[in-house]
Amino acid sequence: MPQLYLKKLQQTFLLLLALVVFTNRLYAQTSYELNFGWKCAPVKEVVADGYKLSGQAFDIKSWMPATVPGTVLTTLLNNKKVPDPFYGMNNERIPDIYKTGADYYTYWFVKEFKEVATPGNQVYLNFRGVNYSCDVYLNGHKLNKELQKGMFLRFSYNITPFLNKTGSNKMAVLVHPPDVLGNANGGQGGDGTIAKNVGLQYTAGWDWIQPVRDRNTGIWDKVAIQKTGAVKINDTHVITLVPGKRLPEGVQQPAIVKVDAELSNPTNAAVSGAVVYEIAGKMVSKSVVLKPNSTVTVKLDDYTLQNPKLWWPNGYGEQYLYDVKVKFVAGKTVSDAQNLKVGVRQIQSEWNDHTGSRQIAVNGQKIFIKGGNWIISDAMLRFTDTRYDAEVRFHRDMNLNLIRIWGGSIIERPEFYDACDRYGMLVFQDLWGSGDCNGRWIDPMKLEDQWTRRKYPDDHGLFLRSAEDQIKMVRNHASLAIWCGGNEITPPEDILVALKNDILPRLDNTRWFVDYSNSEEMSRNELGGNGDGPYGIQPLSVFWQHKTYPFNSEVGSVGVGDYESLKRFIPQANMVPPVYNDDTHKNKTDSVWEYHKYIGYDTSITKYGKVKNAEDFAAKAQLVNYDQYRGLAEGFTAHMWDWYTGFIIWKTQNPWTAMRGQMYDYYLDPNACLYGLHNGSEAMHVMYNPVDGMVMLANNTFKAKRSIMLVIKAYDMAGKDSLLTQVFVDIVPASTKKILSVKKILDEMSAKEGVFLSLQLLDTDKKIFSDNLYWLPDAKGDYSGLQKMKSNGLVTTARYLQSGKVEVTLTNPQNKVVAFFNRISLVNADTKERILPAFYSDNYVSVLPGQQKKIIVDYNPALFGKNLAIDIDGWNGASNNRLINIAN
Structure with a gap:
């Protein structure tokens, strides 16, 4: 099961990678990544040194295909040398580096590629991440004088003088694991010594993950060939200053753009030219003369950007990004260029004495x-x-x-x-x-x-x-x-x-x-x-x-996922739900659940009824x-x-496939945590305080909200509604407001078997923009009414709005019960497996009697085609009528 999902995810990633590479070539034909065709072998099986390995005569055809970027463990997994460590107890079947010693995961990586040096140009070999240290050889030459160490360092080698005139080149990289391996003894970061390195600490294990057996040894990030003229741009720095207090809308006062660029000239001759950047159709430049074999930082004049389109955090405004093109020009020739996406904004922080x-x-x-x-x-x-x-x-x-x-x-x-x-x-x-x-x-x-x-x-x-x-x-x-x-x-x-x-x-x-x-x-x-x-x-x-x-x-x-999620990494034999003991306050948990770091739900599940099996447990967990x-x-x-x-x-x-603290699982399948948070965190929100019964508004925007309608209703388990109030309300920006308490009446209504509380905000067009449904327990704190609800009469239709977008319409007829807690899933119509990832405008939705809701589902049509359907799994839905065809 998990291998199937991983294959689909890998197909998604490879498609996007192809698109990204194509897009990059449109704008920067001077750089390309070395992603494919690598070979590798463990150091203990290789007798030659790097000088010989990087020579054309050394045969590596029998070596194992390597995944670069990637780790040794990723390569072993992709070659089926180890089982999937994310599934079941498989991680225990993989040797741990602390016990095997470092050589077990010390590997040679070799790559052949085509490239030639041309007069007046420079060619660089760039590494963006190697864990933990390495030696690099090219065509019989060693590129680094000392061991190249540092997981969080980018390495760049000027390989112009080492390229073969034939264009056929061979690189060999010997990658060593972290200096200190760390004993994965069950502690947070194992015995702690993993932190002696400047690197990852979780790889020795934590309370949400088991140890990563190779400690992520490998060429873990991108490797690229970069071609420039005489001058290379190493790093550009763009700062934007947005003075004053702004609003997202309307004409903006100017912003200031500040740019500097670090340039290097590795040649033996001085180079004259100009650093130039372009933003919003305007050019800013500065002339410079670079001395031979020098690196300098050039600061350009500040630019005043008129009426800027600003970048705002989610929920507050648009995330506008400017294209900023930076280049070094010598005469009429572009020596090097960088293309950046820049958001014009300014971050401030200050102390709040009140809080x-x-x-x-x-x-x-x-x-x-x-x-x-x-x-x-x-x-x-x-x-x-x-x-x-x-x-x-x-x-x-x-x-x-x-x-x-x-x-x-x-x-x-x-x-x-x-x-x-x-x-x-x-x-x-x-x-x-x-x-x-x-x-x-x-x-x-x-x-x-x-x-x-x-x-x-x-x-x-x-x-x-x-x-x-x-x-x-x-x-x-x-x-x-x-x-x-x-x-x-x-x-x-x-x-x-x-x-x-x-x-x-x-x-x-x-x-x-x-x-x-x-x-x-x-x-x-x-x-x-x-x-x-x-x-x-x-x-x-x-x-x-x-x-x-x-x-x-x-x-x-x-944060436990639902049953479909659990099936991806828990063997069927281990699908045993935890049992909480009220006397000892401990959970009896299956070994695989324990291994994957299950954290107890304690008594919260049984409030929804006695657990029948793992599927029932996971379904009730979503309510929690x-x-x-x-x-x-x-x-x-x-x-x-x-x-x-x-x-x-x-x-x-x-x-990793852990069972705690997650809004979606490793396979990118969301659970109800995500949508509870989606509801509770909306910018303009109506909510209910379970302590004092107070209905409140929260306005987390920069605008006042006036003449909005608040509707408060209660629904019993048979679907009968009671209007508690309907009133116009206002609220100022960045504030909360108490409206009224409904505790007394709700305590009375819910005492026997619980009750639903519906809170809605409507704008002046009578359109609902905050819709919040609570299910309240009975006087004993149990959800006894939910356990005996009648099946709902929900009518579900689905249609394609466009390629990659489906509209699902949920209609609950009048005089029916609440159609409670419906999980919508986009699935393959034949296999019934979920399309991952897919994005839902809302989910785990409830539909009141006489109400209709529309949910938009986004997905990648290039990967999944049109052989799709919608699966509806509701708390009180008809189990034999779950699959919905999608109309064109």
Whole structure:
């Protein structure tokens, strides 16, 4: 089962890759990636050295095909040398590098390619990421004088003098694993020594992932050939300044654009020319003379951009991106060029004395942060533009506006930032460190004491060089908002001082730097502890009633997928639902569920009835998922700018088949967490406080909302409605407003078997723009009425609006019961398997008697064709009438 889904995902990624390569060639014919045709072999099986291996005479035909970019483990998996480590207990069948020794995963990678040097031009071999160190040979020459070390360093070699005149070239790269392998002993980051490296910490295991057996050794990021004239543009820096307080609409006052470019001239002659950039049809240039064998940074004159189209975070305005073309021109010849996408915006931050926390502003407007914590897209570093786009789009669909990149991982790839730029997701980027590995707490699982761990990594100079390089790589992205020293701990003092006083002021001085992720510089801690949490199942009242940290960098709950999701990585023999013991307060959990880090739902599932099997458990878990994340978003939003300036959910995605903290699974299949969050985080929202019964409005926009109609109704289990009130209301921008309490009447109505509460906001055209349905328990706290609901009379139709877009219409006739909690899935009509990824304007939707709802489904038509159908799985739907044909 999982291999089938992976094959489909790989087809998606390869198609987009072809499109990206084609598009890049239109604009930059001087650069291409070396993605295919690599061969590899373990070092212990190779007797030749790099000089011989990179010679034309050495035969590598019998070597194993290698995946580059990729890791050794990815190559072994793709060659069926190891089982899929994401399925069942397969990871236990793969040798761990700590036990095998480093040589087991030390590999030679060899690539043949065609390229010739032409007079007056330079040819470069560029690596964007090798884990952890390497030696590089080309045509019998060694390119690096010393071992090239650093997972987070880009390497560039001028290979012009080493290219064969015939055009046939051969490269050999010997890749070594991390210097310190780390004992995966079950602790957070194993025994902690993985943090001695400047690299990934999660690869030694965490409470959401099992160890990655090769510690992600390999040429894990892109390898490219770049051809230029005499002068090469290394890094460009674009800063935009947007003074004053702006609104998304209307004529804008000017913005300032500041550009500088780092240029290198590797030749033995001086080069005269000009640096030129173009934005909005205007050219800015500066003449320069580059000395032989020199590298300089050239600052161009500031440009005043009239009536700019601004970039805004999701929910606040458009994400407009300007094309900025930068080039170096010598005479009439373009020596090198870069094409950038630039969002015109300015990030500000200031302390909020009322909340006791930092607040973020964009273009002068304060932004209530609704964020998600992100680990990495794929635990085995299989990155693609398509997957990045899908994952970031899901975050946009959750109505979030920020993604935090956790410090035990990486500075994400530029393609991730591209997606965040498109979808309006601010990025809070940690640097490499964690409280667990780097010594914040006493931990018996760790090999060394806190004093020693506090000095990790071993090579502080490598850390700082890596930080400089990666900052340059991503600093032009509009989405990048916050730099952070590390997860729950600062880096060592000398590193911290260098970052704050030198590197960031020099390379990227327009963003807020916070020392560590739950620092009191971000959120004043009045509650004790370390400024994060709570985690796991919470009574909904907690989110509303109990004040937590005013800018919470980690707060979260559960996240088990539905049965279709579980089938992708759990063998049928292990489809055994957990059983919670009320006396011991512990879960009896199957070994595979345990291995995949199941976190307990405790008593929340049985409130919906006794669990029949794993499928029933997973279905009921979706009700809990929806309620938990809607409640979390609403509880924090209810106190925005009073208790809180933001919250960041731990966590919204998994790079492995884990069973906790995820809005969608590894295979990009969303669960009800996503849509509960989508509902609770909408910009203009009506909500219900379960503690005091108060109906409230939240306006998280820059505009006042006037003369909107609030309709409050209750529905019993037979579908009979009771109008509680219907009233016009107003609300000012960036605020919440209490309307009235309906607790007393709802307590009476729900006492016997529960009740549905419908809250709707209608605009002056009588169109519903916030529609929120709660299911309230009976007097005992159980959902007894849901357990005996009649089947609904839902009528479902579907039609193609255009290629890749389907409209699903759900109609519930009058005098019927509520059509409750319907999961819509786009599926293959023959196999009934879900189309992944697919994007739904809403899901897990309920339709009231006499109501009609329309859901839009987006997918990639190039991959899945038209042999599709819609599957409807509702709580009280007819089980024999689920598949709906799609009309043309």
